[in-house]
Amino acid sequence: MKTCNTGFFMSPQNFSVNDGDGIRTIIFFAGCPLKCKWCSNPESQSCNNCLVKEYSVEQLLKIIERQEIFYRNSGGGVTFSGGEATLNQDILRKLTNTLYDRAINLAIETSGYFNFEEIKDILEKMDLIFVDIKHMDESKHIIFTGKSNKIILNNINKMNDLNVPIVVRIPVIEGVNADDFNISETAEFVKENIDNPKIELLPYHSFGDEKYEALGIEKPSRAFKTPPVDRLKKLRKLIEEQGVKVVSYS
Numbered sequence: 001m002k003t004c005n006t007g008f009f010m011s012p013q014n015f016s017v018n019d020g021d022g023i024r025t026i027i028f029f030a031g032c033p034l035k036c037k038w039c040s041n042p043e044s045q046s047c048n049n050c051l052v053k054e055y056s057v058e059q060l061l062k063i064i065e066r067q068e069i070f071y072r073n074s075g076g077g078v079t080f081s082g083g084e085a086t087l088n089q090d091i092l093r094k095l096t097n098t099l100y101d102r103a104i105n106l107a108i109e110t111s112g113y114f115n116f117e118e119i120k121d122i123l124e125k126m127d128l129i130f131v132d133i134k135h136m137d138e139s140k141h142i143i144f145t146g147k148s149n150k151i152i153l154n155n156i157n158k159m160n161d162l163n164v165p166i167v168v169r170i171p172v173i174e175g176v177n178a179d180d181f182n183i184s185e186t187a188e189f190v191k192e193n194i195d196n197p198k199i200e201l202l203p204y205h206s207f208g209d210e211k212y213e214a215l216g217i218e219k220p221s222r223a224f225k226t227p228p229v230d231r232l233k234k235l236r237k238l239i240e241e242q243g244v245k246v247v248s249y250s
């Protein structure tokens with residue numbers, strides 16, 4: 001079968017410490033099946049804009065190779081992000097297999113919106129999977145992201161059998177999903193479906209607004225707000241009361 005050797009990416013980011021253990025390089029795949037109304041990387045939603053570039057597997061591997069010493073000294077590695085990395089399976093598989101054979105620590109940040117059977121072999125090679133639950137209510141999930149949450153929730157259940165640590169991330173946004181009921185439902189789902197249940201709360205920020213301006217598209221609604229610190233504390237407590245560990249990679 002013929003496979004593709006180049007794909008579209010935002011610039012890789014070296015020296016990241018927020019997306020897995022140690023010092024990491026983040027590879028941002030362009031293209032995403034979701035269209036979250038608060039997305040802080042709107043350029044990642046398509047492969048055709050001024051902030052996205054074409055890279056070959058070899059070019060990406062060269063960028064990664066130069067950083068290997070930092071991974072080894074810090075327990076870090078490479079994190080695949082996006083957009084949605086699993087949309088470009090050929091490239092993701094090639095990078096994963098090569099880096100896995102070199103014993104480089106691998107993590108993925110995913111929306112969870114993919115065909116599990118098609119990419120199971122890739123996920124099995126990860127050391128850590130970050131997957132988002134943006135809303136437990138299906139109709140609200142459709143309103144805010146353009147897609148149902150059913151595939152995502154099913155995939156989280158299936159990922160639990162891979163024996164790879166999973167962290168469920170909630171982008172916490174006042175005006176979308178930060179109410180007690182939704183956060184409690186999310187924690188309950190995580191507790192029921194993941195053997196070692198962990199949640200990371202990612203408070204909403206509007207740092208991506210400049211990119212909306214650069215791309216000439218409408219900015220996220222002003223109704224979306226960052227939850228105050230006290231509110232986040234309460235949500236953390238709510239999650240922990242359900243027997244789910246709250247973790248932080250920032």
Ligand code: SF4
Nearest residue numbers: 032034036039083111
């Ligand atoms: S899944 Fe992530 S990258 Fe895709 S639209 Fe939503 S926030 Fe943006």
